[in-house]
Amino acid sequence: MTDLPTSLTERLPPYARAMGMRINGLLDGAPLLVMDYSQRAMGRPGYLHGGAIAGLLEMAAIMALHADLGDEDTRVRIKPVNISVEYLRGGATVETFARGQVVRAGRRIANVRAEAWQADRDKPLASCWMNFLIKPKA
Amino acid sequence: MERTPQNMDDSSVGRPAFPAGLKFDPSQFNKFMLEHGHTGFIGMQYRNHGDNWVELGMPWREDLVGDPETGVLASGPIISLLDNATSMAVWALRGAFRPQVTLDLRIDYVRAAAPGKTVIAWAECYQLKRSMAFVRGIAHDGDIADPVAHAAGIFIQVEPEGWARASEAAA
Numbered sequence: 001m002t003d004l005p006t007s008l009t010e011r012l013p014p015y016a017r018a019m020g021m022r023i024n025g026l027l028d029g030a031p032l033l034v035m036d037y038s039q040r041a042m043g044r045p046g047y048l049h050g051g052a053i054a055g056l057l058e059m060a061a062i063m064a065l066h067a068d069l070g071d072e073d074t075r076v077r078i079k080p081v082n083i084s085v086e087y088l089r090g091g092a093t094v095e096t097f098a099r100g101q102v103v104r105a106g107r108r109i110a111n112v113r114a115e116a117w118q119a120d121r122d123k124p125l126a127s128c129w130m131n132f133l134i135k136p137k138a
Numbered sequence: 139m140e141r142t143p144q145n146m147d148d149s150s151v152g153r154p155a156f157p158a159g160l161k162f163d164p165s166q167f168n169k170f171m172l173e174h175g176h177t178g179f180i181g182m183q184y185r186n187h188g189d190n191w192v193e194l195g196m197p198w199r200e201d202l203v204g205d206p207e208t209g210v211l212a213s214g215p216i217i218s219l220l221d222n223a224t225s226m227a228v229w230a231l232r233g234a235f236r237p238q239v240t241l242d243l244r245i246d247y248v249r250a251a252a253p254g255k256t257v258i259a260w261a262e263c264y265q266l267k268r269s270m271a272f273v274r275g276i277a278h279d280g281d282i283a284d285p286v287a288h289a290a291g292i293f294i295q296v297e298p299e300g301w302a303r304a305s306e307a308a309a
Contacts, residue, residue, distance in 0.1 A: 015212035018179075018201040042175030045302040049176035050240045051218020058214055080213055084244040 005031060008063050016059050019052065023063065024097075031063040033098040041096075048091030053116055053126045056098045058083060061112040061130045064100025068110075069134075078110065081131040091125045094118050108134055162229040164192050171222070180215045182222060190231040191262040194223045198254050209253030213287075216257060216277050217245055220289040223261035224273035228293050231263040231271075237301035238271065243291035251286045255279040261289065269295045 008031050009023045020036035035041065035056045043049030058080065066073050100114040110132040115124045168184035171177040171194075180202060186193040196202075196219045204212025221243060229235050251257050260282060261275030270292055277287040 013204045013206060013212055014201045015204050015214055019214070039175055040179040043177075044237075047302070049218060049221075050243070051180075051214065051221045052176050054217040054221070054243070055212065055214025058212075058217075079250075080247050082244065082246040083213070083217070084242060085217070085240075086242045087240045090239070 004067055008066055011063070011066060012059070015055070019055060021056060021059055026067075027099050030099050030101060031060070031067055033060040033063060035096045035098070037093050037095050041091075042093070043091075046090075046093065048093070048096065048125075050085070050087055050126075053087070053091050053096065054083070054085045054128065056096060057085060057100075057114040057116050057126060057128045058130065060098035060116070061100040061114040061128065061132075064102055064114065065105065065110050065112050065132060068102040068105050075137055077135050077137055079133045079135065081109075081133050083128050083130045085126055085128040087126045089123065089125045091116075092118055096125065097121070103129075105134070110134055160235045162226075162233065162235040164226050164230050167226065176218060177222060180218055182219060185258065187226070187230050190227060190264070191260065192223050192226040192230055193258060193260045194219055194226070195256050195258050197256045198251075203253075205250075208250070210250040211253075211257065213245070213247060216247075216251065216259075216287055217243065219257060219259045220245060220261060220275045220277055220287065221291075223259040224263070224275050224289060224291050225293060227261045227263040227273055227275075228266065228271040231266050236295055237298050238293040238295050239301070241270075241292040241294045243289060246288045248285050248287055251277075252279050257286060258282075259289075271295070 005023045005025050024032045024034045041048050041052035098116040103111040112130045115127045117124045164187040171182045183195045185195045202215045259277045265272040273291050275289040276285045278285045
């Protein structure tokens with residue numbers, strides 16, 4: 001029996017791995033995503049690309065939902081329906097953290113929020129809401 | 139967003155990040171996108187542009203996949219593509235490069251992109267204000283009438299001094 005962060009780590013897709021994302025245990029009950037600083041994440045000089053930050057937020061939201069679904073997770077597929085990202089600060093060239101929070105997971109729809117930060121969790125870089133469609137596996 | 143067509147490695151001292159009045163030609167941006175940072179990694183390419191719109195492409199690649207069972211691309215690279223396309227559409231309409239940051243960006247994922255196909259993003263700046271630029275875009279995989287994703291966003295013009303220097307968190 002593997003623990004939750006380990007089993008979720010196995011679900012990180014190729015994109016997340018290529019971007020240097022990993023799961024570093026749980027934070028306040030939800031998976032803590034970490035993205036290494038790398039050239040692959042760079043946007044304008046000295047700052048992370050907004051798309052790389054959004055990609056990390058999405059992965060945090062997805063993993064938070066997987067964790068929240070528990071046993072149900074093996075029986076359903078989740079599909080992102082939409083995302084709205086607000087950018088609050090520029091992302092510096094250090095590692096970035098993100099954590100998702102499931103606001104509501106119903107039978108068909110899940111609403112999830114996520115936040116990304118660096119040195120100081122109280123100074124988020126960006127936040128998002130995401131909606132997911134939950135469908136039984138065929 | 140994307141780096142300017144200048145070597146700005148010395149940006150930490152806060153000097154202006156680009157020459158004043160630098161003209162912007164989206165077609166000249168391709169080399170920089172392909173060679174640098176995140177846009178280089180995901181393989182973003184210039185395709186076409188008009189007065190207020192830009193079209194970029196991103197070929198399918200295995201390490202950009204979000205669902206290994208189906209081979210469907212992750213949504214992260216599609217956000218990045220739409221972020222760049224919308225941002226460049228603002229510069230295209232201004233006819234000049236000016237530093238800006240994304241205030242917000244909303245994406246609706248209409249359907250999964252077909253595995254193996256290049257994703258194309260078409261984006262326009264539909265309203266340009268002094269400090270804000272309103273943008274929208276469509277991502278598709280060959281037929282713009284059958285979109286993969288829709289985007290709407292706002293960019294804010296910022297002072298060049300803060301745009302490209304090391305942030306406080308890195309100091």
